[in-house]
Amino acid sequence: MKEMPASHAYRLLEPGPIVLVTTAQNGKANVMTMGFHMMVQHAPPLIGCVIGPWDHSYRALCESRECVIAIPTVDLARTVVDIGNCSGDKVDKFEKFGLSPLSAQDVGPPLIGECLANIECRIADDTMVETYSLFLLEALRIWIDSDRKERRTLHHKGDGSFTVDGEVVDLRERMVKWRQLPD
Ligand SMILES: Cc1cc2nc3c(=O)[nH]c(=O)nc-3n(C[C@H](O)[C@H](O)[C@H](O)COP(=O)(O)O)c2cc1C
Numbered sequence: 001m002k003e004m005p006a007s008h009a010y011r012l013l014e015p016g017p018i019v020l021v022t023t024a025q026n027g028k029a030n031v032m033t034m035g036f037h038m039m040v041q042h043a044p045p046l047i048g049c050v051i052g053p054w055d056h057s058y059r060a061l062c063e064s065r066e067c068v069i070a071i072p073t074v075d076l077a078r079t080v081v082d083i084g085n086c087s088g089d090k091v092d093k094f095e096k097f098g099l100s101p102l103s104a105q106d107v108g109p110p111l112i113g114e115c116l117a118n119i120e121c122r123i124a125d126d127t128m129v130e131t132y133s134l135f136l137l138e139a140l141r142i143w144i145d146s147d148r149k150e151r152r153t154l155h156h157k158g159d160g161s162f163t164v165d166g167e168v169v170d171l172r173e174r175m176v177k178w179r180q181l182p183d
Contacts, residue, residue, distance in 0.1 A: 010036070010158050017153035018080055018162065020070040021051065022101075022109040023060035029101050029110050031093045032057040033084025035156040037069070045139040046124055052133050056088035061135065065123040066107035069137075070115040074152045074164045081160070106140045116151055117144040 015038045022031045036050035047069065051058045061067050072080050079097050086093065094101055100113030104120045111118035120143075125136035152165040 008158070014155050014157065016155070017071055017165075018156045020072055020080065020083060020112060020115065021049070021057055021061075022068040022070060022112060023057045023064065023066075024109040025060035025063060028088075028092075029094055030056055030060060030088030031070075031083055031097075031099065031112070032088070033080050034069075035158075040136060044124075047119075047121065047137045047139060049135045049137055050133050051135060058133070060088075061123070062126075062129070064108055066109055067121050067137065068104055068107060068109045068111055069119040069121055069139075070112040071117040071119075071153060072112075072115050073148070073150045074154055075150050076114060077154055077162065080154065104141075111143055115145075116148055116153070117142060 015036070019034050019037065020031050021034050022029055024030070032051070032055055034049060034051065038048045040046040040048045049069075051061060053059075057067075079099075083093055083097060086096075093099070094110075101110030102113050102118075104111050104118070107120045107122060111120075119139045120141040121137035121139055123135055124138040128134040128136070154162045154164060156162055
């Protein structure tokens with residue numbers, strides 16, 4: 001085996017689909033792209049998210065303590081990358097990228113109509129924000145577009161290239177120790 005830089009661990013451990021995060025500050029909605037996230041707990045459902053202090057979204061999240069994690073599919077790939085390459089400090093990204101903001105039920109920031117699913121979230125623990133920019137968010141409510149045909153999510157390889165969901169390997173029969181997990 002050849003050695004590779006330890007700093008590239010994130011390229012091997014891609015945690016899940018690339019997502020969009022919406023926030024709102026002074027009544028103005030914004031959106032960013034996020035790849036550094038992970039599930040931390042089943043119940044209540046907790047999600048760890050790294051959002052850097054250089055992002056407009058960081059300041060909005062710290063202030064309002066709420067956000068929406070929206071799950072885009074492959075048809076939005078180029079938009080997703082462009083959203084992560086400009087800042088809400090300078091541009092209204094909902095307008096620029098033609099995204100439809102939909103009202104959430106329990107939080108201020110909007111859902112994104114063009115996404116497969118939207119998770120309304122509130123900060124559950126911010127004790128690791130100063131050290132790691134790591135927010136622990138509680139998922140309060142999930143909305144899913146069950147009529148949507150395109151359902152393949154994008155997975156960031158860490159270098160601006162992405163894999164797209166493909167073949168499903170159904171091994172539910174073998175999950176004998178984990179039968180209690182809900183469908
Ligand atoms: C594929 C991709 C993944 C990204 N993942 C993250 C991430 O996990 N955390 C983060 O803070 N920024 C991440 N970014 C960068 C932000 O999306 C970017 O800084 C964005 O401009 C922030 O927007 P804002 O200033 O409007 O909040 C990512 C960008 C791209 C393109």
